[in-house]
Amino acid sequence: MSIWTTAGRVKSIPFACSAEVLAMLREHRKGETDLVARDGAFYLMAACNVAEAEAFEPTGWIGVDLGITNIATTSIGYRAAGRGLNRHRKRMQDLRAKLQTKGTKSAKRVLKRLSRKESRRARDVNHCISKRIVTEAERTTAGIGLEDLSGIRQRARLRKPQRVTLHSWAFAQLGAFVAYKAKRVGVPVVYVDPAYTSQECSVCHYTDRRNRPDQAAFACRSCGVVAHADRNASRNIAHRAEAAWNAGRRSSAPAPAP
Template sequence: MAIRRSATKRQGLPSVVQLRLTPSPAQADALAAAVLVSNQAATVVSRLAWQQRTFTVLELHRLAYYDVRAQVAGLGAQAAVRAIARVAGAYANRRATKKRAHIFRPHGAVPYDARLMSWNRDARTVSLWTPTGRVTVPYTSRAEDLKAVNTLPIGEADLIYRRGVWLLQVTLTLPKPRTSEPVNGFIGVDQGVANLAVTSDGAVLPSPALPGPINGNGHVRTLRERRHRQRRRLQAKGTPAARRVLRRLSGRERRMMTDLNHQISKHVVREAERTGQGIALEDLQGIRGRARAHRLQRRTLHNWALAQNIEFTRYKAERAGVAFVLVDPAYTSQACPGCGCVSRANRPARGRFVCTGCGLAGHADHIAARNIAARGAAGWAAVNQPHATGLPSARRDRESKPPASTGGS
């Protein structure tokens, strides 16, 4: 059975907090220059990488470092290094699908590492590199975010200019808790379009159990369709006033779905933590390429934030020490959790499941969630099977591999 466990080589878990910078007008101009110069440098490196078909960090550094510093005025040494790393990252996962060189937006977010910034936590200021020299800028945020910045190790940060406000999104390293054994099995979560999430316990999410104004899945679909019709109407109108409204509405639907996915993942993780269970979700990687949908349904399918909910559930489970696995999604909605019969005839309608073998009936999404939970438990047991050495099978296999050959006879 195919199963993917949530694993990390880090000693801690990443977390991101957002700080609001309050620069003076002169400091704001310096930060704007830093953003422009960094993105210009990244675009120069990207075009060179595309021309030479060179995409790894080391080879790209040898190829582009001196050229980009010569072409972009005011670019510092470490800023050039970060620009090269950004380009390598941009091509890392989507190189095969790109038809032209990647162009970085002039005002896009710019990453800062420890060599480009330094902190004075007592004074609540951060010193940031700019082409004209360092600027020391005060920052503010929520009390819990300020406490995290003061007490946790700080990693990289992204400098962002958004609607007249300077933000710094800072990566922190949280201590990683020990993963608890799922003594009471797994909660399976089936994701879909008609229902965002249905758990093996029978919960349909979102629901009135979650905070916020969203009443349910039908309400979500209604809001998304309304936003779509509004965007089409304004885009067709094309007047300056319509464009202003589009700018004001930009990102509203994305923020709504992000908030919903946060609420759903938080609810599932809290239930698993409370009941001593693990969490199992379907491995939906590549689902958009495999799934076939009517042309009127493609926009809905391709705009659905399935991967985001998986990622939110994963990191929340890691923080809580809850077991998390991804399972094979094949036939989860056509298999009977009672007798194991797998047949397309078990689905007489989209929302109905009636087993042709034993007669078990229920909602198709709930049946799928039960199958996901069972696969999660079986996969976890196989991965953590005890051995005479006293090590779980996954660790035993990892430690029994022979060392890599270093050459020679």
């Protein structure tokens, strides 16, 4: 690489990256690259223009239910538990509070070293989850149904301790990771309204708040189906995604006159 400095342009500066990233840079890099200093290290932020693959016609749909206890649950049986990440968040929250109360120079140095550590951990988890979901959808030629969670922080009515957990979890980031990974391999993605997906039976579609006796269980009061609550919700999301996809393909224009 070469960069402009106060002493002129400096050329032939080596940089380090993975073989996969290097191949992407050679093939898709567009425009300038920014040099960013962060926490005593320098990073190159390069923009790559990668063409989207042509979307295929799905033979089925995978619904993805997002949550806090279970980060992501799919209608085909995959479940990413959030217990480990939630424990990590709680440890980091307690440690930050302790260091901020202490207020010494060494405590401030530790706080600086820990900055963004939690977000990096969550970002890595989101990358792993989204990659697994998209890989399975590509393998089975299925589309992906995601919840439209825009404005969830304003709509949710939670107690104060629960608000911290909700606001610290990157729902939008996980959804964005799934969407862009899916576009690169041609997997169709449909966003659906998540309203009442946790109260609706995925078999008979009877909706009642009493169908959800607790956080993990679902028991339909109409047909008697018993299932994991998040699994049932993901199946409802898959049904809604399939219905939205089929409705979009049907034309609403009148048939031509004979």
